[in-house]
Amino acid sequence: MRRLFALVLALLPFGPASAEELLLPIIAEDERPAWVAVGRVNRGGFQTRRLCSGTLVAPDLVLTAAHCVKRGNRLVNGVIPDLFFVAGWDRGAYAAAARVREVIEHPLGQQGGAGNFRYDVALMVLADPMTGVAPLPVSASGRAGGTLGIVGYQQDHPHILTGRLDCPLLNRPPGMFRLGCPVRSGHSGAPVLRQGSAGWEVVGVTVARQGETLALAVELGAWIAGVIDRHLANPPATPVGPRESQLSE
Template sequence: MPRRLRPPRLLAAALLALSTGAAAAQELPALPLEDHTAWQAVGRLNTKGYNRRGMCSGALVAPDLVLTAAHCLAGPDGNPVRPETLHFVAGWLGGEFAGESAVASYEIHPRAYARVTLDIEHDLALVTLATPLDVTPLTLGSALSPPFALVGYHDHRPHRLSARFDCAGARDHRLLRIACPVRPGNSGGPVLAGGPGWRIVGVVAAAAQGDTLAVPVDEWLRERLLRGAPYTSE
């Protein structure tokens, strides 16, 4: 693992909006309460440290594996956080939840920090939970065509899932540009396509002029899941 997980200057503004609470005029609306049980695989990846607490979103892709963004595992100083400071809560809803676990370890995409600073095109990570959860994981997909869906938690509504299921979007070089807004906390949340049988096709990485930049799932992730949880991939 690299000594510092510092994002490059050109990405600082985009990541700032997700990681430090920069203002945003728009946000994902609240997921209707009656739909919450269908999305219990999405949860909060909570971090804690000296005088600091934070959160990202993440999604179960196996009973003991959470897909999130690599930059969610960097502390404010750019150094990797210790696994013992992380905790995942699936389906968090105002004090209730579908499952929770401490984090045993995590694995960052091998190209995310190949040049020390973050390569946003590979801003992916897999978190291994200390205890497998009795929650049905989400499945990976391959169809990168709209409509796209975003599901996760953000700072304006940290105790209830927020979501959109009608987002336009298309490839933007190696990334996906999704025409729906995100806020701090949405980082690491799943981007889905193929509704009504929604499947994960990407991970929220950054905000950009009211849109969302997402990293598509790739062969590293698929191969990693096939080794440990083949039933979660098409």
């Protein structure tokens, strides 16, 4: 994950914290089935340690951070050949896995740069729909306050889901959230969640850390909702290619 260094003196702890206190906790085993739509975004095979997080938001669409799916500063012909999404990864078991066949980046993504994460968001089109995994709903209503959740995978615990559902929303820079939860490498692309009337819904994407205890996230806007709606209304033809069972570890 790209790191954003900042001086946040008012929020520094009074005493030293342990390493585990500066990590998101492991999600309890009996709670993990509720989050199988959250998975790992991997390059070079679906058990690789090089990872980000992502969320299934339609049967063949995964929401993640744009910097997770780029080589250098740009996409390669709209896709990275060795990119995979593994839903519900849990110490070798998983709900579904598929190759990524196309990446859709935010149209203003090139306005980003060092320290500018506002458009650091992308959708990945999977080669095969994950029909056995229920996608998480997305909300771009702009209503968020109080506490939010972050659920994803981190380099320190790459094979098990971590997260918190009580991250304080500290403030809202334009198009973003600043949250009081510690994120680490691997959490890039993890969903920011809000408790809605029908359950948890995705309202943002984790893109950076600020110091040791804060997370920065992109707030989802109308572009994301529009792409998902258009995609569901006009699903692409399924290409002829390797199925999930043919993925090499």
